[in-house]
Structure formats: C-alpha cells, structure tokens
Amino acid sequence: MKVLILGGNGYLGQATAEYLRANGFQVTSIDSDIKSTWMKQMGVSPLIEPEVDYDIGDAKFLREEYYAGIDAVVHYAEQPSAPFSMYTDKAGFDTVYNNITTTLDIILNVRKVNPACHIVKLGTMGEYGTPGVDIPEGYFTYHDRGGEDVVRSKRMLFPKQPGSLYHTTKVMDSDMIEFGCRVWGLKATDLHQGVVYGSETDEMRVTRFYYDAVFGTVLNRFVVQAAMGMPLTVYGKGGQTRGYLNIRDTLQCVRLAIENPPKQGEYRVLNQFTQTFSVQRLAEIVKRVTGANITSIPNPRKEMEDHYYWASNEGFKQLGLRPHLLDDSVIEQMVELAKLYADRVDEKRIRPEVRWVK
C-alpha cells in the first residue's frame, strides 16, 4: 500500500515511516522541520536525534501531487506540546494556525485529488479530558427527553473537554475531519492516542527521544530523571490518570488502521492505548525498578489531580492488536539508554516553566 506520512521527522513520524517501510509499504515521508524552530524558542533539544529519510515539505501547503494514488495519509504534522501551546500568545497562535491549516489542507487535497484516500489522524485521548464518566470510543447514543411521548435516539460524538490549547486544536481538527466525512464523503480514522513511551522499535535501535518538560512525555521524563540520579517530579497529587502505550503499539495501531480502513463516508474513532496509570503509579514503578526518589512539585497545569478515569479501547482489541504492556525490562532499557546520553541532558529543562493560569 502507498502511504504519505506528514510530520515524518518526529518521535512517532520517524518510527512509523521506518516500520511501514520495513513491512512492505511504499512510504513518502514529509516534514517541514518547523518543530526545530519551536524547540529553539523553548530552549530545548532532543536527547537523541536519529536521521531517517524524509522530504522537506510544509504539510500546510503541500502540492496536490503528493495525494495522487496513495491509500492513506498519516497526519502527525502538528505542534504536539500542551505546554508549548500555553507558553505565550504567539506560541498559542502558532499552535492553532499550524494544526488547523495543516488539517484543512489535508481534507481539501484528499477531496480534490483522491477522495478514496484514507485519512489517518493522530488525535489524542486528551480530547476527551477527564469527564468523570466512562469514556466510550468516540460515539455514544443520545436519548432525548421525549416530547410527544416519543423518545428519539441518535448515535453522536461524545463531547470533548480538552485541557490545553493544543488539545483544543485536536478537537477542532476532529470537527473538520468529521465534517469532511459526513458531508464530502471522505473516510477517516481518528486515533485518540494515549501517552506514548519507549525508545526502541524493531526498526530503530534508538528512536527520537525528548525528555524536557515541553516536548517530553511523562514516562520518558521519569527514566531520564532516574538515570541522572534526580528525583522523579510528580505534578501535585499525582492522581492524574491517563491511557498509555508503548511506541511499538503506536506503530501496530497505525498499521492496523491503514489495513482495515473505514468505509467511504465514515468517520471512525479508535481509542489508542493499552493500559491506564496515574502519574504517581508510574513514578512508583520507575522507583521500584531504579531506586529513584519521588518528589511532588506544584502542578503548572489546571487539571484534576484525583479523579475517576475509565475509557474503552475495544476497537483495537477487535482489530487484533497485541499489546506490549509496560514491564521492568522496558524501563531498564530506557534508563540504560538515558545513561548513554547523560552528557546531553540539561536538568533545568525537565522543570516545568509554563503555567496554565498566570
């Protein structure tokens, strides 16, 4: 199958391109490298930067030819950091502008050039927020109050409560893509992904790896702290509970989505995570494996620190996902890797400096 990857030089974009190439897909990978500008603005840099094949191109204004003849476009071309989006007005504007125009460009090009092309959008479980009720897989059935003694029912999208401006852009992307499917007859899978961890895939001995408070995900940060002999910094009470998955399962999920497309006109939502953890629980696991201490620091975010959380992830089970669950060996391998690159770690960059409410 022919696949176009947008945002092909990021943590997930690189690994996805290499994985799909190794598994017989014809892959064109594009990245504008604008993220390096955003990282400079924040004074951070990746711990590890492997080089992979990709073309320089701006997914916001991509030539139509890229969409001709492809089976799927995988959309990673977004500003992916919640703290970056909450940093300054300009950073917030840049996040909205980049993410919205990129997504719009994709649906306009697919509609014009190749309406059968499957749009695979990397969304986030963070679109749902933490509503305090069971989170279904995208849809639920609404029953109205029943005027005229009739209760009417409708399958509808579950409401969203994004917790940052970045997460809000992902909700807005979903709005546009769902519209494109419902009205223009496109087909899309919206992968509501949990927090990804891991630094290794079958194809990449080391993946691109961020450890800083802006672009790093929480488990990756914890293992770097453990490797450096620093305490693991939990924000507030640490009861923040989210879905998580190994980067190997991100790759599997994207492939399963591509190989099992929705029908034309369908907007499909798949919740993409394998386990749920609280931040405190993750810290305790890393502590058990590495002996690191845990410390609580003031929470820079506005979020609940102790709450109910349950979400469905039935869709990928039915598609045959074989999860790589979090075990000690994953953490040990990541800590070893972080120690190898210890001279590149800037400890100050792990401390959160962007506050949700000033």
Place this chain on the structure above:
Amino acid sequence: MKVLILGGNGYLGQATAEYLRANGFQVTSIDSDIKSTWMKQMGVSPLIEPEVDYDIGDAKFLREEYYAGIDAVVHYAEQPSAPFSMYTDKAGFDTVYNNITTTLDIILNVRKVNPACHIVKLGTMGEYGTPGVDIPEGYFTYHDRGGEDVVRSKRMLFPKQPGSLYHTTKVMDSDMIEFGCRVWGLKATDLHQGVVYGSETDEMRVTRFYYDAVFGTVLNRFVVQAAMGMPLTVYGKGGQTRGYLNIRDTLQCVRLAIENPPKQGEYRVLNQFTQTFSVQRLAEIVKRVTGANITSIPNPRKEMEDHYYWASNEGFKQLGLRPHLLDDSVIEQMVELAKLYADRVDEKRIRPEVRWVK
C-alpha cells in the same frame, strides 16, 4: 456599559451598534470591511448599504487597548456565509482562517487585558445541525453505562453536526471559547442564533440588506423574489426546518445577554430564535401575503429535506425576551422596501451556484 463590537459594519453589527448607542451604551464598533472583498469575489452586492459609525480595524489582530475597560465584546467578525465557505478551496480556507484567528485573538486579548470582559459570540443554531432529536440549550446530562454498578453523570455540551465548512468554524470557535472559560476562567455567552429576517429596527429605517444566494438569508431572499414578480425558489422538498427570529429580537437578545452576564468562568449557551419554520412553510406565508408563486429547484446543499426538528429556547424566555413574531406586516414592509430598490436587484444572483458536493 462599554461595549466593543467586532464586525460592526455588517447586517447585524450595524443594527446592534445603533441600537446599543440609542439605549445608552458606550459603543466602539470595528470592521475590517473584508466582507466587501468576499462579496466582490462572489460577484454580489448588498441591496441596501446604510452608513454607520465604525472604525476600520482588523479584529484578527486588534490592538490590546480596545479591550481595556470594556464590559463586553460582541463578536460578529466572521465570514458568515455557508455557500461562500463551500465555494472554492481558497474561500473555504479564508473562512477557516478568518473565523478561527479572530476568535482566538479575542480570547487571548480578553485574558491578557481584561479577564472580566464578557465575550458575547454570535454563534448559530446551525452548529447543532438537524440531529433528529430534541436540541437542548447547549448542555445535557450524560449518564454512563455504569461499570462497578455505579452510573456516573456529567453535564456536558451537546454534540454538534455542522452542515457546512462555515458552520464547522462556528463549532471550532465554540471549542476555543469554552476552553477559555473552563481553563482560563473567562466568561462568555455563545448565542446559537437562528436565521434572521427583517429590514427595519427602531434606530434604522432600513438596515443593511442582502438578497443574494450567498449572503442573503432565506426570508429576505423570498421577499425580494416576491417584489420582483419572481417565483419563490425552494431548495428541494422544502422540509428543511430551522429556528428564525426578527432582527429586532437579535438586538434585544444581545442586550439581554450583555445586561445579564454569566459568572466568571462560565461558558453559557443561549439558543437565540423565536419560532421554527420549514422553508416550504415560509414560502407559503410569503405566497399568501404577496401572491407570489413557489417553485422547487435542485438543492445545492447536502442536507435533510424532511426531518424532525425541535430545539429549546427557554433561556431568553427566562431573561424576559419579548418576541416580535413573524406577521404579515413585516413581510409587507419588506416587500415595499425591496420594490423601492428593485433597480438594484440582479436576478441571477438569487440562483444558487455553489454546490456542497461537486
């Protein structure tokens, strides 16, 4: 009270500015006049163009000083036409870009300069679409399936099903404003407005008036057709049912919203319409008053033409709205006006030329 109106040179912006000024409000009105560019692109022009006081300014990039010391900002600064947004890729992009960046600029400025300022956003009943179930006033209570024998409940925003790219931008605006209230503690009223008709207010003997298929609303179009001795063109079966209101009630509603602000941190939704009609029913009313014929033409839109429709409008009843219901005299007055300006009517511009699906 001090009010900033963005989009102050449009059909509703002009009338709102004049009404609030006449009622003792201190009004600053801003418009970039970008709509005249959009109208040129579509080859259309207003039937009537009164002149009112406003400053030229781009609400997308407005100086912060405009937000200092105001009680409310009324946000009309959007590309307001569904057909325009579905015309070309460029028109769609311009719609998304204008509407999203304008709304974002407002919430960023309010947060920075004046967080107590009440954001009054003109949204649309079209955000809800025609879901086939009773439409509540913004919120409903979600009950989950009850793992652990407990059914959890949560007040959530009713899901949206916008029917054009324009309507999708209004949903995306709502996402950003709701986020600004929930996370940044701003306060906003999102007026989900029905289709407005009318050409006269207490302050303006004639309002700005569009009759074309792109920027004109349906009843205004019908009366111009009746005045010209043309048949009233109903799209398809004509069973499309929507909420409607007289422009005088738009003014009352905006004022009631401003004078009764939500509390800090609240995102309030008010459904702003007074009656519901199907398009066929509206045509029959105009036919009865004027003797015009009715003809059906192919529907350029992708929409249901025969469907259940019921929506709550309790909020404004409770705030004391005194509706101006549609009666024959309103139609007679509008037809008289259209006859006065008959030499400016270009009949070709009433025919819909933008199709939802090519």
